[in-house]
Amino acid sequence: MPRYLTPSKICLLPLIDLYLSGQTASSARLDVLHFIASRISIAGGHDGNDIDRLTESLTGDASDLLKPLQDWASDIPGRNVYDILLQRLWKLDGLDSLHVLFDQLGERTRAVPASDKPRTGLSRASPLGQYIRRCCVEFTRLQFADSQALWSAFVTHRAPTHETWAHRNPVDAAARIAEGDLLSASLESPAQNWLAQGTERVDTYLSTDDTDTLLTFSIHQLQKLGTRLPDSVRSKVQLWMKDQWDSGVQSLQHFLAFFEHWKAGQYTMALESLHRYFDYSLVAKSGSDNMRVYYQYALLHLSVLHADFDCWDESVEAMDECIATARENQDSACLNFALSWLLYLRQAKPASHASPFGTVSGLGGAGGGEQDEIVFLKAKARETKHWSLLSSTLLDESKLEMYRNGMTARALEHVAQSAYLNMQHDLRNLMPIADLFEGASLDRLGQAHLAVRMYEDVEATYGKQSPISDRVRAVCRLAYGAAQSGQYADSLRMLDEVASSAMGVLKLEQRITGFTFLVQLTRSLRRGDTHAAGYYFSQLQPLRTFGDPEMDFEIGLLEIHLLLQRQEPERALKTVNVHIRSLKGTSSADIAHRLHYLVLKAKIFALSQQPTKCFSIALRAASTARRHSLIPVLLEALNMLAAILNDLFEFGAARDILESTLPWIHETRQMKLLAQAFVTLAEAHVGAAGHACIHGSGEQAQHMRLAETHIERSREVYASLEDRSGMLECLIMKAQLARWRNDDASVAQADALYMQLLADGPEAETGFLTT
Incomplete structure (x- = not known):
């Protein structure tokens, strides 16, 4: 496999020579230059448009790729740029003519005397000059067998244009066929073979540079969307990498495998692939500086991997070492992200292994509270203009205000600031999660109709461009909300539809399965089928160990309702007390969850004909919910108070x-x-x-x-x-x-x-x- 040259790049070289020779009309020169520049830039681009053009250049033929040239006139009357270019392409009749083409183009990039016309020379530092020089160097480095393979691929790539060229140049076409059997066979057979294969032709001539670009883009998409490669894409990537022995691309192969194993839930294989990726990277990028850089990012990915599999102590240890290495190397981007991730780890699992750095803000000489840590991260993000870090920190601050302090209105203000940053700086990855936070805030304020619109906005506005985890979370909330309103069929249908897009991602599949059982358990409890409800509850038990607070809370509520329906108020009261004690001892617990359990405790006392005991509990829950603007909990507590007042x-x-x-x-x-x-x-x-x-x-x-x-x-x-x-x-x-x-x-x-x-x-x- 060549390192750079492909048939589409060879087709671009005569077009550059045609443009430099001034054989295009003055009205078409700018369009031709734009066409050339767009094809040159795709090798270094990593956005969607560049990748689409690169894929088109790799899978299409010359007639498709050069078709836009038919709309632009040349300096010859009656001929367009496409006709002139075909004439030049079909003048190439062997490897010797290809050598001549590269020699001629190489002359243009050498030093040009001042007496020459400006259009006959080409600056070595210009994009066109750099492109021609690299093509010439790569062609010189090719071994003879690779040169023959490149020529054969070029002949096949050019073959679909034979009919058009022969129609516009009948004399040249007849002369080429009459020159001899060998030459005519080299012209006719590729065209006939290409036409015989038709649309079923799947062979693609790739270079190392193209494979590197495609793999890098695939990894970027996996990181952004949090999904796995579809089977069709995976087969194509494996086909492209089949004959690839370059060490840099080998490291990318293992990095791609790391994401695949990670999302599939294969912890050991993910660790092995991550180690192989950075081993190959260190071999390819020799030097102590590169080794330190790769090492700190290896620790960063390792910490994220450990946390995703609930190995919190190992995750904190890896992140501590990553922070120390990033500080030593003065890598502010890696350091800021690592500090933000350490803050998340401390909030998710406060009881996990303590960090030797204490708190994040302690690194900057500030106080020791979580609010000070957030202020520190926001200041660092503004200093370095790291807007994604600032936006995510605002969302963390919103979560802190919502859960810990119970200030829902202030949390909604931080979400609005984050959404403004996302729009201002085009942070598309963070837009869906901001909608989810806003929907959760509106739910706590009792505006369920607006919260539903925010959850629907994730799929309607961003669609497949949003991370799959955010889409699944939004659909699960919509489905569970529909189940609470009695729309069980619609709820299960939504979960089934999103399950196809999350197929192969273990965490998301478990979440969808968990919410499916929650819907089934809710319906069974309302129908009075305690046997079915017990079965679904037993299926939900293993999911309580996955560290999802939202699902664990819903399972806890339904467990208490199941015990009440089984006429076991004593066990229900013990279960409620256990939940309340656990939430009191957790600094990151949601205050709304504790109030929900207080209302349930009051309900148990009321059902046990003890209204005086439950009155103070319900009144305290209502007062706290009103103070923190937790409208759903407030309404439940007020309804409980009304029932108690009836008893009194x-x-x-x-x-x-x-x-x-x-x-x-x-x-x-x-x-x-x-x-x-x-x-x-x-x-x-x-x-x-x-x-x-x-x-x-x-x-x-x-x-x-x-x-x-x-x-x-x-x-x-x-x-x-x-x-x-x-x-x-x-x-x-x-x-x-x-x-x-x-x-x-x-x-x-x-x-x-x-x-x-x-x-x-x-x-x-x-x-x-x-x-």
């Missing part, structure tokens, strides 16, 4: 609380909480009718009518959620109200619906229901 015969206060919170509950889209609020409000009206109204009065009848209306609305919500226990409870209450009115027809209808629900599935556990 404070029906007017309970009714006032619920009537003021119902609009908020509608906005948060918590359908289960909405149904419970309607039931509690109906109980408050019934209590007021029995204790605060004169028997047989119109006020009493009005309270009973309102109670019946609220119970029916609650039953409709429970029906949309497929919550059998809730529907059964509502039907019992409707039958009791109908008996109070002496309405035998309504009683019979409610009893019929009740018996039909019992016959449709397993009987719901009704021993511990909110009353």
